[in-house]
Amino acid sequence: MTTxxxxxxxxxxxxxxxxxxxxxxxxxxxxxxxxxxxxxxGMTDVEQHACQVEVEGRWDSGRIxxxxxxxxxxxxxxxxxxxxxxxxxxxxxxxxVTEWSAWAxxxxxxxxxxxxxxxxxxxxxxxxxxxxxxAIAVPDDVVRARLRVSAHGIFVATIDxxxxxxxxxxxxxxxxxxxxxxxxxxVTDLVRPGMLEIAILVGPGWYSGRIGLSEAGxxxxxxxxxxxxxxxxxxDGSLVVxxxxxxxxxxxxxxxxxxxxxxxxxxxxLPTAGATxxxxxLEEFDPVVLCTPAAPxxxxxxxxxxxxxxxxxxxxxxxxxxxxRITVRDLPAGTEVRxxxxxxxxxxxxxxxxxxxxxxxxxRYITAGEGEEHYEPRFTFHGFRYAxxxxxxxxxxxxxxxxxxxxxxxxxxxxCSEPLIERLHQNVVWGQRGNFVSLPTDxxxxxxxxxxxxxxxxxxxxxxxxxxxxxxxxxxxxxLAADQQPNGSVSHVVPRLPRLGVDxxxxxxxxxxxxxxxxxxxxxxxxxxxxxxxxxWAWVDYVSTRLDEEHCWRQDFQFGDWLDPDAPIEQPWRAKxxxxxxxxxxxxxxxxxxxRAASVxxxxxxxxxxxxxxxxxxxxxxxxxxxxxxxxxxxxALAIEFGLTPDEESRAELGDALAMxxxxxxxxLSTGFLGTPLLxxxxxxxxxxxxxxxxxxxxTSPSWLYQVLAGxxxxxxxxxxxxxxxxVATEKLGGGSGGSMxxxxxxxxxxxADWLHTTVAGLRVDPEDPGYHHVLVExxxxxxxxxxxxxxxxxxxxVSVAWEVVDDDLLRVQVELPPNxxxxxxxxxxxxxxxxxxxxxxxxxxSGGEQG
Numbered sequence: 001m002t003t004x005x006x007x008x009x010x011x012x013x014x015x016x017x018x019x020x021x022x023x024x025x026x027x028x029x030x031x032x033x034x035x036x037x038x039x040x041x042g043m044t045d046v047e048q049h050a051c052q053v054e055v056e057g058r059w060d061s062g063r064i065x066x067x068x069x070x071x072x073x074x075x076x077x078x079x080x081x082x083x084x085x086x087x088x089x090x091x092x093x094x095x096x097v098t099e100w101s102a103w104a105x106x107x108x109x110x111x112x113x114x115x116x117x118x119x120x121x122x123x124x125x126x127x128x129x130x131x132x133x134x135a136i137a138v139p140d141d142v143v144r145a146r147l148r149v150s151a152h153g154i155f156v157a158t159i160d161x162x163x164x165x166x167x168x169x170x171x172x173x174x175x176x177x178x179x180x181x182x183x184x185x186x187v188t189d190l191v192r193p194g195m196l197e198i199a200i201l202v203g204p205g206w207y208s209g210r211i212g213l214s215e216a217g218x219x220x221x222x223x224x225x226x227x228x229x230x231x232x233x234x235x236d237g238s239l240v241v242x243x244x245x246x247x248x249x250x251x252x253x254x255x256x257x258x259x260x261x262x263x264x265x266x267x268x269x270l271p272t273a274g275a276t277x278x279x280x281x282l283e284e285f286d287p288v289v290l291c292t293p294a295a296p297x298x299x300x301x302x303x304x305x306x307x308x309x310x311x312x313x314x315x316x317x318x319x320x321x322x323x324x325r326i327t328v329r330d331l332p333a334g335t336e337v338r339x340x341x342x343x344x345x346x347x348x349x350x351x352x353x354x355x356x357x358x359x360x361x362x363x364r365y366i367t368a369g370e371g372e373e374h375y376e377p378r379f380t381f382h383g384f385r386y387a388x389x390x391x392x393x394x395x396x397x398x399x400x401x402x403x404x405x406x407x408x409x410x411x412x413x414x415x416c417s418e419p420l421i422e423r424l425h426q427n428v429v430w431g432q433r434g435n436f437v438s439l440p441t442d443x444x445x446x447x448x449x450x451x452x453x454x455x456x457x458x459x460x461x462x463x464x465x466x467x468x469x470x471x472x473x474x475x476x477x478x479x480l481a482a483d484q485q486p487n488g489s490v491s492h493v494v495p496r497l498p499r500l501g502v503d504x505x506x507x508x509x510x511x512x513x514x515x516x517x518x519x520x521x522x523x524x525x526x527x528x529x530x531x532x533x534x535x536x537w538a539w540v541d542y543v544s545t546r547l548d549e550e551h552c553w554r555q556d557f558q559f560g561d562w563l564d565p566d567a568p569i570e571q572p573w574r575a576k577x578x579x580x581x582x583x584x585x586x587x588x589x590x591x592x593x594x595x596r597a598a599s600v601x602x603x604x605x606x607x608x609x610x611x612x613x614x615x616x617x618x619x620x621x622x623x624x625x626x627x628x629x630x631x632x633x634x635x636x637a638l639a640i641e642f643g644l645t646p647d648e649e650s651r652a653e654l655g656d657a658l659a660m661x662x663x664x665x666x667x668x669l670s671t672g673f674l675g676t677p678l679l680x681x682x683x684x685x686x687x688x689x690x691x692x693x694x695x696x697x698x699x700t701s702p703s704w705l706y707q708v709l710a711g712x713x714x715x716x717x718x719x720x721x722x723x724x725x726x727x728v729a730t731e732k733l734g735g736g737s738g739g740s741m742x743x744x745x746x747x748x749x750x751x752x753a754d755w756l757h758t759t760v761a762g763l764r765v766d767p768e769d770p771g772y773h774h775v776l777v778e779x780x781x782x783x784x785x786x787x788x789x790x791x792x793x794x795x796x797x798x799v800s801v802a803w804e805v806v807d808d809d810l811l812r813v814q815v816e817l818p819p820n821x822x823x824x825x826x827x828x829x830x831x832x833x834x835x836x837x838x839x840x841x842x843x844x845x846x847s848g849g850e851q852g
Contacts, residue, residue, distance in 0.1 A: 035070075051063075082107065149227065152208065250276065263360055295408065328392060410467055445744075505557065584621050714747075718742055828847065
């Protein structure tokens with residue numbers, strides 16, 4: 001059959017189910033089926049008018065009018081273990097109807113609780129890592145095999161010694177008592193007729209290891225346990241299930257230590273499986289908590305070789321997260337190779353480990369004495385740029401750093417004519433990679449590494465531009481809701497650690513509202529709002545109970561504008577902007593976002609109630625804090641960006657006052673975690689674009705480029721963690737609750753990248769038509785930059801904006817839009833122009849007559 005040129009010019013590609021390519025083990029009864037439209041070069045204004053999805057032998061949607069490149073499955077009820085093929089086609093402005101796409105597939109997992117045969121098993125063994133194992137007889141007519149596996153702890157599964165899958169640190173960290181992820185692996189090629197052994201190594205991990213900010217003991221339980229179900233489909237269609245139960249055995253392992261904070265010790269002289277001992281079934285385990293993980297797992301994503309070696313210290317040139325992989329040769333049995341990790345070096349050139357606090361961050365490998373030996377950890381990870389290797393001559397060991405993180409697809413890029421800004425952006429990317437290890441953590445190196453909600457909410461727009469985080473956020477928000485208190489209060493960290501103390505701080509708990517909204521804007525799917533709405537609503541209601549009769553939040557502990565550069569070292573919450581001013585501003589902001597979210601999904605009554613509540617809070621804020629707003633950068637920025645001013649005149653006056661505060665600080669920022677992401681947008685949005693550029697290009701502390709010039713390769717927790725001469729700011733390691741808080745990989749201040757994308761490059765989502773279906777292109781040249789660009793791989797394809805100033809004041813802007821999208825292009829001093837898909841070039845004056 002010959003395909004016509006017109007039909008071939010437009011086609012459906014990149015078919016995904018629940019955002020994944022040909023996923024297995026789904027537990028979703030109405031999975032989202034999506035596609036991308038690809039058009040031939042030179043085609044413009046390609047718009048989808050209708051679509052059709054065919055699910056082989058089950059369901060045909062027929063022609064569905066509309067532009068959305070997604071349909072939820074609506075066929076007969078799915079059954080467990082089904083492999084389903086599907087394809088799509090669309091009607092567009094350019095062709096009547098495209099050819100059908102290639103077939104894609106998805107495979108369901110266990111959809112009925114009663115179909116779980118496996119039990120959660122545990123055992124008391126003398127080593128921190130337990131080996132659970134069973135030998136099984138495999139029939140000679142197996143045509144398909146699946147292993148569904150999880151654990152209380154970190155697991156590594158093998159079949160006859162071959163590791164299953166490529167994920168690490170599985171199953172990750174979730175609210176284990178509410179949601180335990182089960183990953184499904186295709187192990188057909190590993191299962192051969194005859195006898196084989198399935199083994200599952202389980203270490204303490206986040207479940208029973210040392211986690212949190214105290215020594216109060218394991219956070220979830222004191223055991224290590226395995227859960228697995230091997231399913232063999234025979235040629236006649238019959239199913240053989242081998243599952244964890246009391247017929248399995250347990251044994252000790254060569255692991256003498258296995259802690260996330262402290263590291264691993266592996267003695268290769270010991271047998272990989274010692275004497276067997278019985279297992280016991282955790283009868284209290286309820287399989288109702290089992291779920292399919294929404295996001296891609298943690299994987300090894302990069303290998304980094306050292307750039308320099310000084311004595312026994314290896315410099316990898318980049319602050320990264322992962323571990324070392326070493327190869328040693330011809331060492332005597334019992335030689336201990338010790339690997340220590342640190343982000344920076346001290347004045348003496350040795351590892352400076354004080355910022356790690358009590359985390360030992362040390363791995364040990366004890367050799368077997370068998371010629372060439374290889375080792376890399378499996379039950380820990382470290383944040384480091386430098387590693388010290390002792391016990392062996394550095395020249396006799398091959399060393400590489402293995403980068404690990406949640407394997408999220410990179411979707412956003414930025415470049416410009418200023419190399420220091422490009423390095424800053426690169427630091428933001430590395431910061432996200434290092435802190436998105438199963439969940440969004442604050443830092444990856446010291447004895448903390450927790451899912452702080454405040455850090456996540458301020459960084460969520462940047463994160464969702466740089467990587468495909470939709471499913472990642474959906475999973476984390478499910479944990480947030482699961483751990484939310486009955487009164488609606490939200491934990492400071494998600495997953496929740498009860499011993500951290502009280503919950504419910506402004507800017508932190510507001511992640512329950514802000515993260516769903518920013519996820520909706522980035523990806524355009526109302527599903528995240530529908531799923532999160534009860535949690536959003538509960539938080540806003542909780543906040544209302546904390547307000548006084550004047551609608552101000554003046555009670556409770558608040559982090560406030562955390563780590564304001566002028567706050568006392570030992571009291572980082574004591575910012576210049578009053579805590580109640582900040583808390584009440586966030587109360588108004590979240591009520592407003594809840595109203596907008598409810599409106600999007602058709603909850604009109606809730607939308608109206610929340611909008612009315614937000615209006616009361618905005619008025620109360622201005623009445624009680626309007627006079628204080630001009631006095632600090634954070635207060636002014638909050639009022640401008642959260643819409644707390646009563647009119648445009650007040651907003652403009654507050655913008656001028658904000659500019660004055662910045663000038664008084666010597667064109668420096670003076671903001672903490674909550675104020676910093678709002679500062680540059682507030683300046684640029686009130687006519688002070690030139691000053692915003694001065695701040696972002698500032699080279700002395702506090703500033704982003706100060707860190708870059710000091711050699712930073714990730715974002716720091718404190719603005720001046722290193723002195724100008726590059727030495728460690730040891731005075732930042734003082735006592736108090738802020739003591740030792742000097743992380744060199746903390747992404748919160750990296751939220752500035754959102755301003756680089758949306759204002760410098762000028763690529764923004766339209767909140768009225770989100771997910772980059774309609775794009776707002778508004779480049780704002782300035783700051784001596786002669787060019788900048790941003791590109792974003794969206795659900796529709798790649799959107800890009802690139803501008804360059806030539807001949808001093810001539811601005812050339814190139815815009816590319818994928819099929820089924822449009823943009824409104826607004827250049828300095830020009831009227832808006834709306835365009836459809838395709839490639840365009842615009843020319844205008846760079847100055848546009850703007851006043852800085």
